[in-house]
Amino acid sequence: MCYLLIGNISAFISDDCTEPLVNARLRVYLPDGRCPTGNDPKNYIYNGPGQLTSAQVEAKQERLLAETTLDERGNFTLTWEQLHLFTEPLELDISLHHMPEQAGIRGIVSNYHLSTVVPHWTRSGQRYVAAYAYVIPVECWSQIRANYGTWIIAGTVRRLQASEGQSQLRVEAYNVGNHRLLGCARTDDQGKYQLRFSKKELTSKWSTVSEPGHENGPDIYFKVYRDKQLVWEEDPATAMMPGRRSVAPCTTININIRESAFRKTPGWLGSWAVTGRKSSLVRH
Incomplete structure (x- = not known):
């Protein structure tokens, strides 16, 4: 069975203004079996991301399910094959190398855990489809931009x-x-x-x-x-x-x-x- 996850990752500049995370790398991981229960996916949309160390990213490598690069509007499409109905939570992380205005410059690499969610899968033909969106709070995005000097x-x-x-x-x-x-x-x-x-x-x-x-x-x-x-x-x-x-x-x-x-x-x-x-x- 094919799974298709589509969505958008952006950041607040103000209460009514956002910017996309252009060319950021989105990674989706299989659960590690320690995900807390009772988490409402809606609660994660506006929570600040948690920064990950290089060691933490490396430790998750074996559980990597799929990854992709966000486009100029912060949109993404991810697909993978799974033999059974996928009901487990997914871990979603983002990797940044530079800010949008620094295109072509490979700066410092920073990784952040966005959320652990169970997508609402809907069957469409021979595949299951779900959508996901995440907006980084302005306080967090301001600090991330400060780290990149932008x-x-x-x-x-x-x-x-x-x-x-x-x-x-x-x-x-x-x-x-x-x-x-x-x-x-x-x-x-x-x-x-x-x-x-x-x-x-x-x-x-x-x-x-x-x-x-x-x-x-x-x-x-x-x-x-x-x-x-x-x-x-x-x-x-x-x-x-x-x-x-x-x-x-x-x-x-x-x-x-x-x-x-x-x-x-x-x-x-x-x-x-x-x-x-x-x-x-x-x-x-």
């Missing part, structure tokens, strides 16, 4: 006092220590953006101030463009405000742009122009 900043760009996000904008983040561009991203149809960078983008001043429980990071400010036109920029002093100093590896910053920052240019140009450049932000 940051992700997410948020929404809106006009002040307007509910809809501003699409097709380029958001750029700068390190106030050297005014160097850290990273950029485009807003989607809802005005949302996700901007990533790593330690290699930090070449001079690091902020010495950090929020409790977070690694030191850069002090940042933003510029916003529509195509090649600058439509919004913040005073670099904004980087000294709470929420901008020593940003955590997982940070949410929503950018609210005053209505006066835009005006429609008369005549045939019909493009956006800058008339004001003061920033307003909301941080969650």
Whole structure:
């Protein structure tokens, strides 16, 4: 009998924003006979993963049932053959070599136990099919990103006092220590953006101030463009405000742009122009 397990592994950046674990390695193990009973699989979805040592990973090798690499959306498909109806719990682990923005760089290898669950198998023809999803809590993901020396900043760009996000904008983040561009991203149809960078983008001043429980990071400010036109920029002093100093590896910053920052240019140009450049932000 063929078994098919499909699903997704991602991580919280904030309460309503996630990112996939691109190219991470997912491993499924047979049970070792010591799995506690009475575990509800739902309880594992938001529990933090437990880090494994190299010795612990090696000790489980003989029980390895199947493994695969997550795609660019964190999705996976696993198949294996089993002669009998499979009702045992499965152990699921993840192996990381780098963060998504470090593609092509083989960094430190870290392994984590995600959960031990009994999938809800449904028969479909000559195979049994089940689904599984796991979302790493933001506190855990922030620490994992810190271990790899990487940051992700997410948020929404809106006009002040307007509910809809501003699409097709380029958001750029700068390190106030050297005014160097850290990273950029485009807003989607809802005005949302996700901007990533790593330690290699930090070449001079690091902020010495950090929020409790977070690694030191850069002090940042933003510029916003529509195509090649600058439509919004913040005073670099904004980087000294709470929420901008020593940003955590997982940070949410929503950018609210005053209505006066835009005006429609008369005549045939019909493009956006800058008339004001003061920033307003909301941080969650």
